[in-house]
Amino acid sequence: MALRLLKVPTLATAVFASSGFYLFNRRLDFNDLSLIRFGRAAATTAVISYDYLTAFKYVEYGTEEYWALKSKVHQRSAERLRDLCCSNRGTFIKVGQHLGALDYLLPEEYTSTLKVLHSQAPQSSMEEIEQVIREELGKELPELFAFFDETPQGAASLAQVHKAVLHDGRTVAVKVQHPKVQRQSSKDILVMEVLLRGVRWLFPDFAFMWLVEEAKKNMPLELDFLNEGHNSEMISKKLSHLTFLKVPAIHWDLSTKRVLTMEFAEGGQVNDREYMKEHDINVNEISEKLGKMYSEMIFIHGFVHCDPHPGNVLVRKGQNSNQTEIVLLDHGLYQTLSKSTSQKTHNWEPRTTECTVPSANWTQPACTLKTAFINKTKHMIRGCSCRLRMTNVQLPSAAQLAFRGFPQSQIHLGRKKTNPYASECLAIQSYMRQHI
Template sequence: MLRRRRAPLLLAAAAAGAALVAASPSGENGRSVASALHHGVARSSRAVYTIGFVVADYKYSLRGLDARSADYRVKLSEVHLRSAKKLLKLCEANGGFYVKAGQYVSSLRQVPKEYSSTLSRLQDQATPSKFHDIKAVIEQNFGKELYDIFLEFDEQPIAAASIAQVHRGRLHNNQDVAVKVQYPGLEQRMKIDIMTMSFLSKTVSWVFPDYKFDRILIEFEKSMTMELDFTREAKNSERTASCFRKNSVVKVPYVFWQLTTREVLTMEFCYGHKVNDLDFLRKTDISPTKVAKALIELFGEMIFVHGFVHGDPHPGNILVSPQGHGKFSLVLLDHGIYRELDQKFRLDYCQLWKALILLDANKIQELGEQFGVGKYAKYFPVIFTGRTIESKSALGTQMSGEEQRRLKEELNSLGMDDISSFMESLPPDFYVILRTDGLLRSILGNLGSPRHVRLLTYAKCAIHGLEKQPKMESGAISSMFLNVKTNVSYLRLRVIIEIVGLLAKADGAKQKVVNKLRQMLQEISQGFHLLM
């Protein structure tokens, strides 16, 4: 039965590939494209074959089980793990965009833990292209011989990932540069891979109506399309450098525009080690927790203040460069994937974090309605802060055993249709934030950063983001005035957090007292804004 079902899927994948091959141009470039598409059909067939087994496993293993029973949950976890391992092998075998897709899924906090933990093992590494192919791409883009452009150019790449490889070079003025070169035929490969993923997504949704992946796939395709245009990456890089021009810790490599096109990006060469390289940090007397704090401040400002968010902050894209005496700079690389947040969304998200820190259930629900998630808004505290809306745990600490038990029971009662509805209702900006935050939390954990540091840093950045309204004056006096307002608001928030935390620990602490404190905060806030 399974064999019969797979046959039309394989034929469809082959037909799609054949259609693209037939439409590709003739000549040497056409043969290169046709070759890429030929391999694309092979990848598609492998993907269809794997997904066929995964679908059959879910259908067969869960049949006849009550979705609310403990047996169902145990069996579901087993199938999740088996399926995740199959997808891991598929991504490793197909490489390229499949690795990117696997990494994208693993960073989403809403996917089952069996998938996120298994797919997080994927490394964005690839077999480098031959040097003469890379040399040809550079010479075609600039119409010059390679050594008319560069004084020196290392034939061996210093990095090779899914879409490009990076070589170290030296200009004729002795400036060291990093040259990022896109692999030939990559756009054609992306077309057939995305077509296959879309086809499989629709097929799985047809077999399992409660599973919907359309939004995730749309966001993934958008991010990949942006990442293939290196001129966009260069512009993102310069904009980020401008946002953090007053931050002495943040370093963004300078772009050489005369040597940058859609397929080639030439940047200043920056020295450093991966942000989570603990051995390197110890050897250079750099504090991992200070690095973690600087990192979360960087991304907190990106999200809440500038609303211009780096979408791929994995350790290879953030380097620590020693500056002597335990000081350091953070070098931010790979600016291909960014999200410019909608201005209203940014301000609402700032309000959400303020409400999350104070566990203001009414405000969280109100904002949930604005975001379009309705009843699912009560899960925002769990997703972002690791505690429930009713939690009495102190900020940044683990939930109590009883809270964990109740939450587990509630989450187990949710069906896949609930999760799909939640995902479908989220604004698009949330996807990048969830992915970015997931990657950051992993790095912060590696660096040994206490949980409350991220939460309080985000709270301070959220207050700063609320104080800084669009088109605000940016002079020295205005900036100083803004910083004073932000710091006073943040200190006031910290006082309330500490008082609420102490009351929550005290025997007989009444919700009425906590609510009264929150009311006081609102009144003080209103008075403060009138004074300012």
């Protein structure tokens, strides 16, 4: 009996030691364990929920003290959410980035805090990158590329991009998916759904369950790089007449679901004013071209690029001309609009002109509408690119307006929540409806 009892701890020690050796060889990161990731997310959700439930107990609603306290609760909750995204990475960072772009829905404390996730995406090690390329393309790096820069050009929530040179001398960008994202994404989305349902039970007015539905629908598309390649070729073909737009060509022989090899494109981010100043790029020209490009996507083709953050929109001077160019990257997610949504886009005809509503003193225009789309059957005008030059618009009794002859014309100049000059827009809209 004593001998048998001695064998038990000996066996346990052997099992423990062999397990430890196995985990060491696999280089297991505890952040990859579903239990750890779920526990971290659940704890953060519980703390944030408790904060909102208890913080306002002794403060009268609507007072200055109430609003000041609410801002503080928003801020510390946003910081907790940011830390969770940075710890769990992958899908969590992707959703956090999406939340950071919802300026028109979320409090400023959330959007300003979560915006940093665009520059804090995790990086995979070179060993991990080589492993993914080996699994997907079946060859080692030296067999595929004459040069492969180990320092990534950029890292995102789902992948990172490396500059490389093919054996024929062409420079390419190689987008490689983080090795663990594919495996973790479905579990992470399930965790988010469970926790958000709990939040909605606590706070019936919580209206963000749609985030989970969007993630369920979009994440598989974004994790399929072949889908991204096909999207890029489709938008390049649809907008081929826009000579200022550059979409990198895909190298299909070096592309799979987890590796995408494309033409390398240089440029500065669209929000980098210093780069544009240094390279003599006109900011207003870029704004007008962006307006025209996205207007055609929405009103003409009903096929819209859905991730236009600054890292995916580059600007540069043309290599063979002095024309200002826009480089559009990351085509993983597009929205196809229905005919009703895109206003039966086949009836919309683009027309670039200048439609001016004068200001009260007639010294400069209050609003200049650079691009419009004319509906050929309903005689409607939809403004696509406008800029207001005065903060206070007092409309005169008469104005010289372009596009005469459209008695039922409508001008759409922006939504109240997203346009700082919404009241001026509404005044101009009303005026133009009466006088065109």
